[in-house]
Amino acid sequence: MSTNPEAGEITHRNPNLKNLNVDVLYHFDLTTEMDFKAMFGDVKYVCMGGSADRAREFALKAARQMNLPITDENLKPIGKTERYTIYKVGPIIFAAHGIGMPSISIMLHELTKALEYAQASDFKYIRVGTSGGLGVAPGTVVVTEEALNDDLRPYFEFSVLGHKRRWETKADIPLMNAILKAGEGFPMVRGKTFTANGFYDEQARMDGALDPDFTVEQRRAYFDALRADGVRNIEMEAAYLLGFCTEAGIPAAVVCAAILNRLKGDQVTSTSEELASYSDNPEQVVLNMIFHELAKDGDVWRFGEDLNQ
Amino acid sequence: MSTNPEAGEITHRNPNLKNLNVDVLYHFDLTTEMDFKAMFGDVKYVCMGGSADRAREFALKAARQMNLPITDENLKPIGKTERYTIYKVGPIIFAAHGIGMPSISIMLHELTKALEYAQASDFKYIRVGTSGGLGVAPGTVVVTEEALNDDLRPYFEFSVLGHKRRWETKADIPLMNAILKAGEGFPMVRGKTFTANGFYDEQARMDGALDPDFTVEQRRAYFDALRADGVRNIEMEAAYLLGFCTEAGIPAAVVCAAILNRLKGDQVTSTSEELASYSDNPEQVVLNMIFHELAKDGDVWRFGEDLNQ
16 A cells, blocks of 8 residues: 555555456446456546546547547447446547446446556546536536535545545646646636535525425525635535545546536526537547647647647 | 325425426426426336336336337337436336436436426336345345435435435335235345445445455444344435435335345356346336236236236
């Protein structure tokens, strides 16, 4: 167990794994009897979001911009797609983690094991998702400095064998700064992210199926307190991702599109086209950052002219 | 707001909904501008599980047994399938809720609103899923009496505007008893269900990506305590479902297949065929219960001979 997460070294990885003859990554339908090194050995970035459709679009967009011969016809997922979906384009994985922290937790455990078995090195995790903005306009890119849990505390808390554990939920600073630099010219803010365990009452919406049992005034005071604390968006996975990666020694960041301004309402009334255009912004910012880093590392990927920005 | 949940009346439903001109059920891509009454008005049962593939198989199985002309070719989902998947066969919905309580919560809010707008009445929710058995063999049907949270307490707790709320997590007794009766002859146990917020450390697995930081002996003592408290399986959604339905005044039950015995290991090493056969048991028990109730109600559905058991 290393004690130097700053250097990106493995910190609290599981020492038991070396005693397993075969490890079945049940939710991916992959096992270590497969050639993980060939499948995942060169991975440097994992871009993850909630939806399998979006992961596919994002992967195809990256392939186009990298001038790779990967198309809608020949792009195949890795493993089964019953619960999660994984695509790989060059050294970048595009993955769908489903909704909420329990869902992303399974993907992070199994994907991290896969990359470890594959002896992939120096890889980074970036959540590129959607969120409710707090005082920011739809389409704004919100870059997370730190995630707050549903008690608005800056850690992720969970129970193991009936005992509470806490993980720190700060984004990796060099990765966050690289994303902020790549995003210059985009509508972008940085701030804290509130990670809720639901979409309706848990995010202070008043349009769920159950009586919300709070008033518009109480909600406004709550949002004002969040804003004053530096919160700029609300979503459902950042605290787990950042906590897990702190423990695992993996640099991680969260970059979300705001798809509505929660100070102005609860309902997501944008069209599919508008929603896709909102997601384009964080996706392009992250791709620009990745392409810049890969070019700096002397990577052999050939980029098209549309990247000259 | 009614105060008589025993009678199945609406209890804590949201009074704000009647003030919405249009309600966009964002995650389903459905809006109240559609004819919800035609789409959902006759729904009496919602059978839900984690996987969209399984929901489809389950729907097709029901259609075959009901002698309905619904086939793999013509069965279409209702709404978009990007995040959730909904099929309807006669008065039964088969739906995929994804993994974990935040994920199922969104489906329950939006589906319940849809059924309410559709003026559906006397509908019941049943989770038909998979789980880790605790001292029960793979393939056993575990019927939940009550769900425990990750502190092993018999309630679901969550935060709204920074304040804690608690919901009771008991199954509806008449519905549970009807399921137990329909399951006579199947390998079946009833007991408590531990609902965890993850699959690895949170379910006391030692094969996650991170150092579990507990010993085999501590885990054994924990499982012994769970068994002594009446827990027979571990999964990831029951506490939210039962809590939500208690609040909403909807009879609800949870019927899961055990796909492994956690006292004997962590890994799910069964083949796809074995896993499908394990899921067959709870699915058939629930279908038998539903067909029995529909026949009793004089419903017009015509059932095939294979239901004469």
